[in-house]
Amino acid sequence: MTASIHSRILISALIILILFMGLTGVVLDKAFRNSVENSQRENLRTQIYTLLATAELDENNQLQLPEEITEPRLNIAESSLQARIITINKELVWQSKSMLNTNLPLPPEIKTGDFSFSKHRIKQDYFTILNFSTLWITDKGEQAYIFQVAENIKVLNTQIATFRKNLWVWLAGVSFILIIIQMFILAWGLKPLRRVADDLLKIEKGTEQHLSGHYPKEIYSLSKNLNQLIDSSQQQLTRYRDSLGNMAHSLKTPLAILQNIIDSTAIKEKNTAIEQLKIINDIVKYQLQRAATAGRSQSASTIPLLPVTNKIISTLNKVYKDKEIDIHIDISSSLTIKIDEGDLFELLGNLIENAYKWCDSKVSVSAELLNEKIHLSIEDNGPGINKEERERILLRGQRADQNTPGHGLGLAMVNDILLLYKGSMHITESTLGGARIIIEI
Numbered sequence: 001m002t003a004s005i006h007s008r009i010l011i012s013a014l015i016i017l018i019l020f021m022g023l024t025g026v027v028l029d030k031a032f033r034n035s036v037e038n039s040q041r042e043n044l045r046t047q048i049y050t051l052l053a054t055a056e057l058d059e060n061n062q063l064q065l066p067e068e069i070t071e072p073r074l075n076i077a078e079s080s081l082q083a084r085i086i087t088i089n090k091e092l093v094w095q096s097k098s099m100l101n102t103n104l105p106l107p108p109e110i111k112t113g114d115f116s117f118s119k120h121r122i123k124q125d126y127f128t129i130l131n132f133s134t135l136w137i138t139d140k141g142e143q144a145y146i147f148q149v150a151e152n153i154k155v156l157n158t159q160i161a162t163f164r165k166n167l168w169v170w171l172a173g174v175s176f177i178l179i180i181i182q183m184f185i186l187a188w189g190l191k192p193l194r195r196v197a198d199d200l201l202k203i204e205k206g207t208e209q210h211l212s213g214h215y216p217k218e219i220y221s222l223s224k225n226l227n228q229l230i231d232s233s234q235q236q237l238t239r240y241r242d243s244l245g246n247m248a249h250s251l252k253t254p255l256a257i258l259q260n261i262i263d264s265t266a267i268k269e270k271n272t273a274i275e276q277l278k279i280i281n282d283i284v285k286y287q288l289q290r291a292a293t294a295g296r297s298q299s300a301s302t303i304p305l306l307p308v309t310n311k312i313i314s315t316l317n318k319v320y321k322d323k324e325i326d327i328h329i330d331i332s333s334s335l336t337i338k339i340d341e342g343d344l345f346e347l348l349g350n351l352i353e354n355a356y357k358w359c360d361s362k363v364s365v366s367a368e369l370l371n372e373k374i375h376l377s378i379e380d381n382g383p384g385i386n387k388e389e390r391e392r393i394l395l396r397g398q399r400a401d402q403n404t405p406g407h408g409l410g411l412a413m414v415n416d417i418l419l420l421y422k423g424s425m426h427i428t429e430s431t432l433g434g435a436r437i438i439i440e441i
Contacts, residue, residue, distance in 0.1 A: 006187075006190055009186055010182065010186060013179075013182050014179060017175055017178060017179065017182075018175070021171045021172075021174070021175050025167055025168060028167055029163075029164055032163050032164075036156050037128075037156065040128055040155075041117060041128070043151070044117075044128065044130040044149045044151060045130065047071060047074075047081070047149045048130060048147050050069075050070055051065065051069075051083060051085070051147055051149070052134070052147065054066055054069070055094075057138060061138040061139055061143075063093050063094065063136060063143075064094065065094050069096060075096070075097050075098070076097065077097055077098060077100040077101075078098060078102070080151055080154065080155050081149070081150070081151050082095075082096055082098045082099045082104065082150045083096045083098075083148060083149045083150070084096065084099060084104060084148050085146070085147055086106075086145070086146050086148070087143070087145060087146070093145065102122055102123075102150075103122070104122070104127075104129060105120050105122075105129070107129075108131075110131055110133045112135055112144065113133065113134065114132070114133060115130060115131070116130070116131040116132075117129070117130055118131070119153070122150075125152050125153070125154060126152075126153040127151065127152055128150065128151050129149070129150040130149045130150075131146055131147070132146070132148075133145075134146075134147065192213075192215050192216050193219065195213050195215070196211065196213070196215065196219065196222070199212070199213055209230070209234075210227050210230060210231075211226055211227050211230075301340075301341075302336045302337065302338045303336060303337065303344065304333070304335070304336050305335045305336065305337050305344075305367055305374070305376075306329075308341070308345060309329060309331055309348060309367075310329070311345075312345065312348050312349050312352055313327055313329070313365070316352060316356050320356045320357075323356070323359075323361065324361065325359060325361060325362070325363055326361055326362045326363070327363050327364075328363070328364040328365070329366070330364070330365070330366035330367070331366065331367045332367075332368075335367060335368070337374050337441065339421060339441065343420070343421075346414075346417060347418075347439070350411065350413055350414050351378045351411075351414060351437055352378055354378075354411065354437075355379070355380040355382075355434075355437075356380075358383060358434065358435070359380035359381055359382040360381050360382055360434075362380065362381040362432050363378070363379070363380050364377070364378070364380075364430075364432060365377070365378055373440050374439075374440070375438065375439070376438070376439040376440075376441070377436060377437070377438050377439075378437045378439075379430035379431070379434065379435070380430065381430070381432035381433045382434035382435065383434065384429060384434045385427055418439065418441060423439060423441030424439075424441075425438070425439055425440075426440075
């Protein structure tokens with residue numbers, strides 16, 4: 001089973017948090033270690049300066065220091081801090097009480113006035129050693145001395161270990177708090193999606209008809225499209241049911257007539273039977289086509305209007321070539337319409353064919369974009385449509401056996417298609433003298 005969005009985001013956030021905190025811990029640990037080491041070195045320099053300040057020459061021009069040094073650790077045997085002074089010939093001049101059982105390594109050759117740091121292992125411990133070479137002016141001339149100060153690295157390691165322990169404890173605590181906060185944020189952020197899922201479950205159970213909640217803008221389009229899909233499905237189901245009911249109702253009369261003809265043996269009734277069979281065939285064809293148009297509006301694509309119009313007119317010109325119809329087209333080549341191509345052919349085909357059928361000699365087809373809607377106009381110079389027929393044609397929900405006389409099933413089909421695309425149809429008088437049908441879609 002695919003992991004939920006909540007789990008994916010939480011796991012991703014956890015991985016990123018672990019990596020971030022791990023890198024943060026390593027960087028802080030490195031920075032603290034460098035800081036402690038620098039601090040240790042500065043402390044060793046301070047001890048050198050202290051020894052230089054307290055050192056004096058006695059009456060024999062020998063360098064000596066007081067019994068008690070200012071730094072307490074130098075006065076305690078085997079403490080972590082040790083110091084000594086030797087001549088340039090490596091002869092011992094002075095050493096601290098802390099060097100009771102410790103021997104510092106002899107320093108390398110260093111220049112006078114230079115500090116030299118090094119790390120050495122003495123017995124089982126490691127020491128950081130600072131060597132400093134200086135010249136002391138005596139009555140006999142200049143005398144070179146080397147001051148050595150060493151500190152056990154255990155002191156530094158203890159500080160680092162304490163800091164490291166506290167650091168990881170705090171980072172772990174902060175990480176735990178951030179994870180809890182992230183869980184609450186995720187629960188709050190994904191709440192609209194859970195609400196959509198709950199609303200869909202209610203629709204599935206039949207307790208609700210639509211997604212009626214107030215959703216954030218990120219999923220508003222999703223909820224809107226789902227509602228349109230639900231409406232389309234419901235319309236399609238209703239249309240199928242209505243089509244079957246209309247078909248059953250429409251076939252009653254032709255079937256009754258056929259039954260009477262079958263009961264009659266008169267040959268002259270044959271033409272009547274053929275006519276009734278044609279009516280039945282038209283009714284079945286219309287109802288099936290009417291049901292098939294349901295649900296296509298949501299998946300419609302944008303297509304150019306002029307090429308479809310030209311194809312329909314080219315076909316009708318061949319069918320009605322004997323009438324020599326003067327056709328006028330006023331449609332921009334850049335004008336497009338969002339509709340299923342089959343529905344567009346059905347819509348324009350029925351309207352233009354009616355114009356060809358009833359006109360005397362002229363038909364006009366024009367279209368333009370007004371207020372984000374396509375306004376399509378089909379005119380002819382035929383007898384027109386009277387007001388009673390107009391109202392009947394424009395009345396929605398008419399059954400197939402109630403279509404306007406003289407205009408057949410075509411306009412009823414047009415009305416059904418417009419209903420799917422939330423369009424409208426108006427019928428007025430044309431300036432050509434016949435009917436003008438205006439479509440807004």
